[in-house]
Amino acid sequence: xxxxxxxxxxxxxxxxxxxxxxxxxxxxxxxxxxxxxxxxxxxxxxxxxxxxxxxxxxxxxxxxxxxxxxxxxxxxxxxxxxxxxxxxxxxxxxxxxxxxxxxxxxxxxxxxxxxxxxxxxxxxxxxxxxxxxxxxxxxxxxxxxxxxxxxxxxxxxxxxxxxxxxxxxxxxxxxxxxxxxxxxxxxxxxxxxxxxxxxxxxxxxxxxxxxxxxxxxxxxxxxxxxxxxxxxxxxxxxxxxxxxxxxxxxxxxxxxxxxxxxxxxxxxxxxxxxxxxxxxxxxxxxxxxxxxxxxxxxxxxxxxxxxxxxxxxxxxxxxxxxxxxxxxxxxxxxxxxxxxxxxxxxxxxxxxxxxxxxxxxxxxxxxxxxxxxxxxxxxxxxxxxxxxxxxxxxx
Amino acid sequence: xxxxxxxxxxxxxxxxxxxxxxxxxxxxxxxxxxxxxxxxxxxxxxxxxxxxxxxxxxxxxxxxxxxxxxxxxxxxxxxxxxxxxxxxxxxxxxxxxxxxxxxxxxxxxxxxxxxxxxxxxxxxxxxxxxxxxxxxxxxxxxxxxxxxxxxxxxxxxxxxxxxxxxxxxxxxxxxxxxxxxxxxxxxxxxxxxxxxxxxxxxxxxxxxxxxxxxxxxxxxxxxxxxxxxxxxxxxxxxxxxxxxxxxxxxxxxxxxxxxxxxxxxxxxxxxxxxxxxxxxxxxxxxxxxxxxxxxxxxxxxxxxxxxxxxxxxxxxxxxxxxxxxxxxxxxxxxxxxxxxxxxxxxxxxxxxxxxxxxxxxxxxxxxxxxxxxxxxxxxxxxxxxxxxxxxxxxx
Numbered sequence: 001x002x003x004x005x006x007x008x009x010x011x012x013x014x015x016x017x018x019x020x021x022x023x024x025x026x027x028x029x030x031x032x033x034x035x036x037x038x039x040x041x042x043x044x045x046x047x048x049x050x051x052x053x054x055x056x057x058x059x060x061x062x063x064x065x066x067x068x069x070x071x072x073x074x075x076x077x078x079x080x081x082x083x084x085x086x087x088x089x090x091x092x093x094x095x096x097x098x099x100x101x102x103x104x105x106x107x108x109x110x111x112x113x114x115x116x117x118x119x120x121x122x123x124x125x126x127x128x129x130x131x132x133x134x135x136x137x138x139x140x141x142x143x144x145x146x147x148x149x150x151x152x153x154x155x156x157x158x159x160x161x162x163x164x165x166x167x168x169x170x171x172x173x174x175x176x177x178x179x180x181x182x183x184x185x186x187x188x189x190x191x192x193x194x195x196x197x198x199x200x201x202x203x204x205x206x207x208x209x210x211x212x213x214x215x216x217x218x219x220x221x222x223x224x225x226x227x228x229x230x231x232x233x234x235x236x237x238x239x240x241x242x243x244x245x246x247x248x249x250x251x252x253x254x255x256x257x258x259x260x261x262x263x264x265x266x267x268x269x270x271x272x273x274x275x276x277x278x279x280x281x282x283x284x285x286x287x288x289x290x291x292x293x294x295x296x297x298x299x300x301x302x303x304x305x306x307x308x309x310x311x312x313x314x315x316x317x318x319x320x321x322x323x324x325x326x327x328x329x330x331x332x333x334x335x336x337x338x339x340x341x342x343x344x345x346x347x348x349x350x351x352x353x354x355x356x357x358x359x360x361x362x363x364x365x366x367x368x369x370x371x372x373x374x375x376x377x378x379x380x381x382x383x384x385x386x387x388x389x390x391x392x393x394x395x
Numbered sequence: 396x397x398x399x400x401x402x403x404x405x406x407x408x409x410x411x412x413x414x415x416x417x418x419x420x421x422x423x424x425x426x427x428x429x430x431x432x433x434x435x436x437x438x439x440x441x442x443x444x445x446x447x448x449x450x451x452x453x454x455x456x457x458x459x460x461x462x463x464x465x466x467x468x469x470x471x472x473x474x475x476x477x478x479x480x481x482x483x484x485x486x487x488x489x490x491x492x493x494x495x496x497x498x499x500x501x502x503x504x505x506x507x508x509x510x511x512x513x514x515x516x517x518x519x520x521x522x523x524x525x526x527x528x529x530x531x532x533x534x535x536x537x538x539x540x541x542x543x544x545x546x547x548x549x550x551x552x553x554x555x556x557x558x559x560x561x562x563x564x565x566x567x568x569x570x571x572x573x574x575x576x577x578x579x580x581x582x583x584x585x586x587x588x589x590x591x592x593x594x595x596x597x598x599x600x601x602x603x604x605x606x607x608x609x610x611x612x613x614x615x616x617x618x619x620x621x622x623x624x625x626x627x628x629x630x631x632x633x634x635x636x637x638x639x640x641x642x643x644x645x646x647x648x649x650x651x652x653x654x655x656x657x658x659x660x661x662x663x664x665x666x667x668x669x670x671x672x673x674x675x676x677x678x679x680x681x682x683x684x685x686x687x688x689x690x691x692x693x694x695x696x697x698x699x700x701x702x703x704x705x706x707x708x709x710x711x712x713x714x715x716x717x718x719x720x721x722x723x724x725x726x727x728x729x730x731x732x733x734x735x736x737x738x739x740x741x742x743x744x745x746x747x748x749x750x751x752x753x754x755x756x757x758x759x760x761x762x763x764x765x766x767x768x769x770x771x772x773x774x775x776x777x778x779x780x781x782x783x784x785x786x787x788x789x790x
Contacts, residue, residue: 012407156748166748213632225713229622229629236624236715237608238752246746247709251645251702260744262705307646310657314642314709318620320631349655351641353551353561357633 016041020049021058021078022383026204029062029075050076058082078102083147083382086135086187087375088128089194089368090153092169092221095124097131098371099139102379104205108135109371119170125180132185147382149187150374152194153177154222156240163191168258169222190377194218195242196233197373198327198365199226204376206365207325214323215315216363217244219308219331223265227319245269249310267307270330276300287329294333305338309345316350316358327363335362411436415444416453417778419473421599424457426468445471453477473497478542478777481530481582482770483523484589484763485548487564487616490519492526493766494534497774499600503530504766514565520575527580542777544582545769547589548572549617551635558586561635563653564617585772589613590637591628592768593722593760594621599771601760602720609718610710611758612639614703614726618660622714640664644705662702665725671695682724689728700733704740711745711753722758730757 016039023038024030030038035046053059060079064072080103089096092114099108112127128151136143155167163178178191199216202208208216212231218224223245227234234241245265246258253262254272266272270290274281277293277300294301312324326335326342334342343360350358365372411434418433419425425433430441448454455474459467475498484491487509494503507522523546531538550562558573573586594611597603603611607626613619618640622629629636640660641653648657649667661667665685669676672688672695689696707719721730721737729737738755745753760767 156746227624227714229624230627232625232627234624234629234714236749236752237717238715238749240746240749240752241713241715243712243715243746243749246712248705248744249643249646251648251705253646258746310643310646317638317641318636318713319622319629320633320636320638322632349643351551351635351638351653354631354633354635354638357631357635 016045017049017052018384020046021053024059024076025078025383029077031065031073031075033067033073035076080105083145084139084141085147085375085378085382086132086149087197087371087373087378088131088149088151089370089374090124090128090151091194091370092119092154095127095131096368096371097128097135098375099135099141100372100375102382104372104375104379107141108138110134110138119172121172121175121177121180125177125184128181129184132187143187146187148190148378149181149185150190150192150197150377151177151181152192152197152370152374154194156238156243157191157193159235159239163189165191188378188381190374190381192374192377193224193239193242194370194373195222195224195328196226197377198363198369199228199325199373200233200376200380201365201369201373202325202327202363203228204379205372206369207361207363208323211323213319213321214325215319215321216325216327217312217315217331218328219268219326219334220328220367221270221330223269223328225315227321229319244311244315247311247314249307249314264307264311268304268311268330273300273304273330276303287333290330291333294337301338304334305341305345308334308342309347310349312342312346312360313349313355316346316354320354321358324358324360325363326360327365327367327369329367332362332367411440412444412447413779415441416448416473419454419471420778423472424470425472426460426470428462428468430471475500478540479534479536480542480770480773480777481527481544482592482766482768482773483526483544483546484765484769485519485523485546486589486765487514487549490522490526491763491766492523492530493770494530494536495767495770497777499767499770499774502536503533505529505533514567516567516570516572516575520572520579523576524579527582538582541582543585543773544576544580545585545587545592545772546572546576547587547592547765547769549589551633551638552586552588554630554634558584560586583773583776585769585776587769587772588619588634588637589765589768590617590619590723591621591630592772593758593764594623594720594768595628595771595775596760596764596768597720597722597758598623599774600767601764602756602758603718606718608714608716609720610714610716611720611722612707612710612726613723614663614721614729615723615762616665616725618664618706618723620710622716624714639706639710642706642709644702644709659702659706663699663706663725668695668699668725671698682728685725686728689732696733699729700736700740703729703737704742705744707737707741707755708744708750711741711749715749716753719753719755720758721755722760722762722764724762727757727762 032046036043059076062075062077067073080101085100087098095112097110110131158164164174195218202216208214214228216226224242225244246263248262249264250262254266256263256266271281427441431438454471457470457472462468475496480495482493491506505526553559559569573584590613597611603609609623611621619637620639641658643657644659645657649661651658651661666676
């Protein structure tokens with residue numbers, strides 16, 4: 001049971017206004033009449049709220065449709081140029097900065113390559129700040145039109161204003177990235193784990209769309225999972241939920257870079273697969289190297305499928321999701337060729353009843369969805385806040 | 396982000412009314428003035444709603460307190476005798492039926508022993524129906540005063556009216572227990588997995604009280620877990636979430652009665668511990684037998700702690716809970732003597748950051764909390780429904 005919560009009439013109006021905006025965003029263009037049907041709001045409320053949103057240029061006209069015998073009806077939609085969102089993907093190999101309009105169309109993009117072991121926080125922050133300037137200038141967008149900057153990073157992002165980041169693969173232990181960025185920009189910032197940001201994009205625009213109970217797994221150099229339960233993302237008490245890669249599947253098994261043994265990541269992460277195949281890791285061409293291993297008849301392929309099957313089956317047995325979306329570059333390499341074999345390995349290791357309820361699909365935003373996911377954090381804020389409140393704050 | 400949801404003024408009143416009742420239940424006795432502070436509702440609303448609830452005898456006076464210089468203030472509380480809840484614990488060894496008043500005080504109790512492998516659904520249903528008659532007659536409570544019967548069963552309970560039960564340990568595969576019971580009683584029924592029912596009781600009245608992110612684990616003959624995220628219990632898409640006992644911790648390891656290999660239950664379930672110690676299982680005295688093993692210096696004890704540590708660490712890494720409550724009869728045997736050693740094994744197998752955020756405690760309702768948990772399902776319904784709607788339905 002949810003905790004007691006009081007709702008005032010003002011909350012009701014705000015809630016309804018945000019709902020109207022979300023409905024127009026995801027289901028629009030729509031006429032006022034269609035909006036009353038989609039939202040359950042009265043015609044008078046829809047008329048008053050759309051009037052406000054039109055006045056603020058947040059929504060715009062989108063042509064007309066004929067109505068039976070009556071006047072043609074005006075269609076409305078969210079104004080894709082009302083504002084912009086910047087998404088940043090900080091990974092082991094690069095810092096990528098992308099500018100999106102509110103329809104999440106990419107308007108500009110820049111990438112900085114990180115040399116191995118050059119993950120100095122100040123350097124990463126400088127790349128991000130420079131990238132923000134570059135994409136805005138390339139697209140001719142003034143900073144005032146940017147609603148915020150979303151940054152996807154590896155590791156655990158602590159809750160709270162500090163947003164300290166713990167990313168072992170970077171050697172980051174409590175890095176205040178948001179504070180470093182605030183020294184160079186006054187744009188609203190949203191720092192989040194990259195896997196969770198990508199999961200958000202898959203949930204809204206990709207394979208997970210419309211699913212209330214899902215797990216989005218990211219398999220790359222690192223391995224993580226985002227759990228969505230009853231429509232809400234599970235963050236955990238200190239926002240570190242999702243460390244699926246460090247759940248143990250072999251007590252006392254292979255050593256993992258986390259310091260533990262037998263972690264799932266030590267079997268299905270990029271490094272682990274290459275090591276078990278006797279191939280070099282962390283080279284410039286390791287993505288091609290890994291693709292080669294997975295396309296071969298090496299016994300490592302079958303082993304990897306078994307380990308992945310166990311890892312996914314554990315999620316199914318514990319969480320009973322409707323859908324599992326497999327993403328990340330290793331996930332895509334595995335899934336594109338071997339999804340039926342992955343499914344078979346999962347079936348062998350999960351209980352029949354929850355297995356039957358779960359579909360396992362490949363993320364359809366591709367392996368590079370972290371920047372889009374990070375920008376989605378900005379969009380989420382835009383669609384959640386009551387427009388009136390937001391406008392006041394923005395002035 | 397939660398899905399769009401429309402709230403009408405009537406919803407607001409219902410929501411507030413249910414909140415007022417829950418507040419009085421968990422925080423009462425309280426005066427009307429205190430209730431305005433606790434709920435945030437206006438004095439006029441509190442006065443009108445408490446008037447309605449008093450009129451229906453759902454709440455009653457509970458004495459007075461002096462107020463500074465003014466008239467003494469009347470205290471209110473939920474009427475513990477407004478109605479009764481019956482809780483049923485169906486386990487491998489018995490069917491136990493208990494009658495509770497709304498303060499969750501036990502008023503009567505009866506137990507039927509099940510012989511091994513005598514888990515015929517009709518027999519279980521007959522025991523439950525007989526037990527309901529016995530506790531009502533023992534306590535002198537007429538059936539009209541019973542708000543419902545909660546039944547905790549092993550295994551997976553399917554969502555929906557049928558409420559089919561899949562319990563491998565019983566040989567139940569799609570048993571329509573609710574339908575069997577409906578043939579013999581017209582009381583409202585709530586059938587739920589016993590581990591989840593117990594978890595509900597620990598969350599409301601036991602060790603988990605006040606925790607929004609928690610996992611309640613049950614370790615007995617079977618092994619399960621209930622995940623609570625942001626205050627809500629995670630059920631999964633077909634209500635089978637929580638099969639923690641069948642997550643794999645040793646790929647290709649010990650065979651489990653589910654047909655798989657390397658399941659956590661195959662290492663820490665009652666049967667598994669006894670088998671590994673070379674002791675007989677499923678005897679009349681196996682609880683004493685197991686207590687003896689765990690009190691000995693057998694290497695099985697240390698092994699069991701390691702396996703349990705890995706199982707709990709996997710929950711911490713994946714879900715980042717604030718608290719883990721260990722329950723069930725094996726859980727109590729392990730925890731009462733060995734909790735510090737359990738904690739050490741967890742620390743060794745989890746990431747430092749989420750481990751530091753989690754407290755691991757023993758359930759304080761004891762190993763027999765399933766019947767209380769099942770009765771709590773009835774209480775939950777009572778406290779969730781708007782009293783006006785409930786009263787109409789009851790007529």
